[in-house]
Amino acid sequence: MTGYYDIVLGLIPLSLFGVSGVLTVAGLEMNHAIFVAGTIAIGCMGHALFVRTPTGTVRTETDSSQSPPPSSRVETNPVNSE
Secondary structure, eight states, X not given: OOOHHHHHHHXXXXXXXXXXXXXXHTTOOHHHHHHHHHHHHHHHHHIIIIISOOOXXXXXXXXXXXXXXXXXXOOOOOOOXX
16 A cells, blocks of 8 residues: 555655656756756655654544553662661
């Protein structure tokens, strides 16, 4: 199953090579074509990072009723020096 981020990873080289190649064939200078293609690739990455953020598991109401995981901190009693 192809996810959103798999598509984004495919669009990055496609935009860099494909768009710059098409714009070069269309008559745009290579420097300008690479700049435009790079801008599109950065836009795809920015959308994936900041608009559709990669998040972990989402807590639901049923998850919140469970007790939190135990702390890894070890509780010790004070030492009696008598």
